[in-house]
Amino acid sequence: MVTRRRFLQGMAAVSVVGPLGSLTVLADGVHKGLTAPPASGGTAGDGVLRYVDVFVGSSGHGHTYPGATRPFGMVQLSPDTNNAEWDGSSGYHQGDGSIMGFSHTHLSGTGAADMLDFLVMPAMGAVRLQPGDRDYDGVNYVSRFDAKHKGGQKPEKAHRTHVKGYRSHYTGEQAHPGYYRVKLTDHDIFAELTATLRAGMHRYTFAKDGDAHLLLDLAHGYQDNIETPTRLSDVELTLVGNDTVVGGRRVYQWATGRVIYFAMKLSRPIVSATLYNDDKALPAGTTTIKGDQLKAALQFDKASSEPLLVKVGISGVDIDGAMRNLDNEIPAWDFDGVRASAEAEWEHELSRIRIESSSDKIKRTFYSSLYHTMLAPTVFSDFDGRYRGMDKAVHTLPEGRHNYSTYSLWDTYRAEHPLFTLYQSERVPDLVDGLVRLAVESPSGAPVWPLQGIETVCMIGYHCAPVIAEAQAKGFTGIDYAKAWPVLRRRALQDDYFGLPAFRAKGYIPSDKEGEAASKTLEYAYDAWAVAHMADALGHADDAALLRTQSQNYRNVFDKDTQFVRPRADDGSWLLPFDPINIGHSKRWRDFTESNAWQATFLNQHDVYNYMALFGGETAFEAKLDGLFNADPALPDNAPPDIAGMIGQYAFGNEPGHHMPYLYAYAGSHHKTQARVRMILESMYLPEPDGLPGNEDCGQMSAWYVISAMGLYAVDPVSTNYVFGSPLLDRAEVQVGGGRTLVIEAKDNGPGRAYIQSVSWNGQPWSKSWISHKELAAGGTLSFVMGDTPNEAFGKARADRPPSFGAVAG
Incomplete structure (x- = not known):
């Protein structure tokens, strides 16, 4: 794997300033005045964690989500199958036929709805900008998924060795506290999620050759109905170097006027990026956009057989806060270490x-x-x-x-x-x-x-x-x-x-x-x-x-x-x-x-x-x-x-x-x-x-x-x-x-x-x-x-x- 430090060698310090916040990235990738602790923790497969089924309440009217979070965590990194109507309150419902992507904030079991901030969707082939019908229309960027899962599965049984040419042994939607996985069957992509207190980590394994990209949809959020888009303002998005994206938005849903920011890093360089405003592509080379309906398609080098890792920190204060949260809580590209730490923390709290x-x-x-x-x-x-x-x-x-x-x-x-x-x-x-x-x-x-x-x-x-x-x-x-x-x-x-x-x-x-x-x-x-x-x-x-x-x-x-x-x-x-x-x-x-x-x-x-x-x-x-x-x-x-x-x-x-x-x-x-x-x-x-x-x-x-x-x-x-x-x-x-x-x-x-x-x-x-x-x-x-x-x-x-x-x- 090519390291992030190599990507940044020779780059000057980059400053990003916008109406929602600012960020300074030094050339060596370290943020001034901060030190990053190493990831730690272990898998607790034989403890009480094995009794938890995170899918409880994800059907009927329970309105829960199955994704990755920490106890009382600020980040809830989870799949979105639904972002409208009452049973879409958590972003997920087992009655839906497709996944729209993976967003970083969710509510657990509420009757009112909001959140679903900063949707990320990995995809193969041409860039598609609309999610499509959540029951799956086979046209837009949603994907069918294998919704079968085994609640309460021991964590260690979901671990897999990532090798070139993985195939069907990655089937099945499964999750337990601190970890979620699913196969996006349309794209033959295996998606895994884990989290720290204020940051989320994605791991995507691509099973087939072809053009691959990440779609970052800042227009995505809860909607009052399918026809009415999420009400937003002050949305901004900036590319920093060739591996980092930052931004923020103001959301006018249930908590009207709330402000949230993000900082996202990729483990591989972004080969090319297209930014969109109101679904219209901006000129090549555009690195900063502001508006209400913003998206970005990030093309990356797929020559490596290693999975693509994505780290996202969030903040309610500013972009700099999101980056600090990310760098301090996930300093390395160690998905399994973050996951093990999450499992250990959940085991500790559940064992009270x-x-x-x-x-x-x-x-x-x-x-x-x-x-x-x-x-x-x-x-x-x-x-x-x-x-x-x-x-x-x-x-x-x-x-x-x-x-x-x-x-x-x-x-x-x-x-x-x-x-x-x-x-x-x-x-x-x-x-x-x-x-x-x-x-x-x-x-x-x-x-x-x-x-x-x-x-x-x-x-x-x-x-x-x-x-x-x-x-x-x-x-x-x-x-x-x-x-x-x-x-x-x-x-x-x-x-x-x-x-x-x-x-x-x-x-x-x-x-x-x-x-x-x-x-x-x-x-x-x-x-x-x-x-x-x-x-x-x-x-x-x-x-x-x-x-x-x-x-x-x-x-x-x-x-x-x-x-x-x-x-x-x-x-x-x-x-x-x-x-x-x-x-x-x-x-x-x-x-x-x-x-x-x-x-x-x-x-x-x-x-x-x-x-x-x-x-x-x-x-x-x-x-x-x-x-x-x-x-x-x-x-x-x-x-x-x-x-x-x-x-x-x-x-x-x-x-x-x-x-x-x-x-x-x-x-x-x-x-x-x-x-x-x-x-x-x-x-x-x-x-x-x-x-x-x-x-x-x-x-x-x-x-x-x-x-x-x-x-x-x-x-x-x-x-x-x-x-x-x-x-x-x-x-x-x-x-x-x-x-x-x-x-x-x-x-x-x-x-x-x-x-x-x-x-x-x-x-x-x-x-x-x-x-x-x-x-x-x-x-x-x-x-x-x-x-x-x-x-x-x-x-x-x-x-x-x-x-x-x-x-x-x-």
């Missing part, structure tokens, strides 16, 4: 929870789920500590800290962040203080759904509040809670934000004045509860008392006559017509967010005992909860597809319902929680592409499985308590930080044995149906004895039920 189960299916489902919990939030800061903030300015982090993006807070506050406080405790200060930083920088205040320095204002509530309040209540340090307080207080008590003035003044949000008002009333009530905790901890007693009162505003949308949460008019009347399966009282209005009255009626997480009284007591509440699970599962025609995973009118496939099976514990019928949770664990998740009951939603759907399989769930994360469920695993060892280990074991467990007979904590009998974070985080052994018949006495006594609103059952 070691499990035992007689079922291989459970192991594969568990570790595939645990993998998905580490795909978001994502790092969004450069190797040198710089990042682009929510104020669009460039900031520099204190040494040793990271800035994060991709917080799907409406989803993840429920299970993923509580799970992080157990098995990612060292990362919690960075994740949560990052939210504080975003809150302070953001012109819009408290973060709701921040993505790459842009507030998308997606979903209702302001659920950064429970994430920050939970960390504070659990005693995490290294987080500036005092700095967060003014922002959260302003949102809770002052901001004119999507119905909050009415929430404060009237005690509810009128559904004839504000969309999704019933759900917003309930979500704001929980956020008020979270901010009240912070107020108490910071010594603001008056604010805390006011916020606790507001946290009970759920009362004002509960109709005692029908025993449902209902949309209410500005004049105080209940809006008609009312049907609990409908999502709105008329075609014009949607009263609930991705739910209906059945589901919204059980959204209360923090004040369950006072809420029960509205039904007439715990017996009536339990009967209503039974009704939720046993009702006719019919939904109206205009119900969004997010309402999925139906059990009666209970929609497990959407996040607002995730705590509801655990509510039986508050009514003293914990055995019903055990039965429902075990049924969901066993029936709603499979280690298969269509193995998720709904959108993955940045790890929340998987986090529910992980924490519930261990027998725990945080119904009210701010309370710091976990309610018991029905442990599916025989044993789990969780590294909870500081060298401490939490052991959770379930004796006499197995199919048909969902019921808790007794519990002990560190060898002592434990009669409660819940346990605190403080106890679990100290390490110890939580032991369940399971059986095939309910022990209805367990958790029945009022003193043994979970606390709610800071009190035990009355």
Whole structure:
């Protein structure tokens, strides 16, 4: 192989300056002031990595991607089969027939869509500039691929020796954490991908002779529909020497106006390059272009039998940052070394929870789920500590800290962040203080759904509040809670934000004045509860008392006559017509967010005992909860597809319902929680592409499985308590930080044995149906004895039920 240093010999330093950033490349290929550490790591083929199937959720409506990334990685290098319509949210769907190319940023499991930055497609023959029909039309640059894969394959079995004339032994799409491979059958090209934290690496092996090129498509991205191109501006692309391409763009999709940059290097010289603007070729010799729809076809020397290697670094700051990220994280042309390092890092992170189960299916489902919990939030800061903030300015982090993006807070506050406080405790200060930083920088205040320095204002509530309040209540340090307080207080008590003035003044949000008002009333009530905790901890007693009162505003949308949460008019009347399966009282209005009255009626997480009284007591509440699970599962025609995973009118496939099976514990019928949770664990998740009951939603759907399989769930994360469920695993060892280990074991467990007979904590009998974070985080052994018949006495006594609103059952 000809080395990159040889390509650059005799070249003068090249400076690139553009509206999106600048870069200086020295003649010897080294960037001033930086040193490049060697690649390291090894293959962990016999560890827990072999249980992960990265294709879980890539079919159905899971919206996951199978490509290469690192834990919480900034780069997600993955194939794009689809960049339009709802099931194209991650860029990949197994129902599609072709691959458009490989881009460097993807969202995991979201319902909204963006990203797919900097598409690279290797090809043979004539240059084609349009992707064509994703179902494959055989004309444009998309390629059919062999979509067969074996989930959970041991990593070492995918290693191959690259030799001239490779043929059919490279068939099959396969992947595992940190590595992806596929054969592009139209071109007979074997593509492999791996990644570091901020850079991706491609390896392309060409099986046949002929002209070969790389197409770099900077116009590619998520589209609202097939006909409407991605909205872009400030796109620029520059060739540097004969092996480097740099550029950037501003994207106006979901996170409207986000800016992203790249630096790409090839292991072989670029023999010739054609740059295109609006699909029109620019004159030969053009090395810099600016516009909105830019592409480049890079012809390279194919005389060598060695694979073509491509390295791409990205940055949210500037081109120079992308190049630094690339040179520091992938200094050499060692694909297998980067891959081995990725596998070793994933093995380390996945091994924070070691499990035992007689079922291989459970192991594969568990570790595939645990993998998905580490795909978001994502790092969004450069190797040198710089990042682009929510104020669009460039900031520099204190040494040793990271800035994060991709917080799907409406989803993840429920299970993923509580799970992080157990098995990612060292990362919690960075994740949560990052939210504080975003809150302070953001012109819009408290973060709701921040993505790459842009507030998308997606979903209702302001659920950064429970994430920050939970960390504070659990005693995490290294987080500036005092700095967060003014922002959260302003949102809770002052901001004119999507119905909050009415929430404060009237005690509810009128559904004839504000969309999704019933759900917003309930979500704001929980956020008020979270901010009240912070107020108490910071010594603001008056604010805390006011916020606790507001946290009970759920009362004002509960109709005692029908025993449902209902949309209410500005004049105080209940809006008609009312049907609990409908999502709105008329075609014009949607009263609930991705739910209906059945589901919204059980959204209360923090004040369950006072809420029960509205039904007439715990017996009536339990009967209503039974009704939720046993009702006719019919939904109206205009119900969004997010309402999925139906059990009666209970929609497990959407996040607002995730705590509801655990509510039986508050009514003293914990055995019903055990039965429902075990049924969901066993029936709603499979280690298969269509193995998720709904959108993955940045790890929340998987986090529910992980924490519930261990027998725990945080119904009210701010309370710091976990309610018991029905442990599916025989044993789990969780590294909870500081060298401490939490052991959770379930004796006499197995199919048909969902019921808790007794519990002990560190060898002592434990009669409660819940346990605190403080106890679990100290390490110890939580032991369940399971059986095939309910022990209805367990958790029945009022003193043994979970606390709610800071009190035990009355």
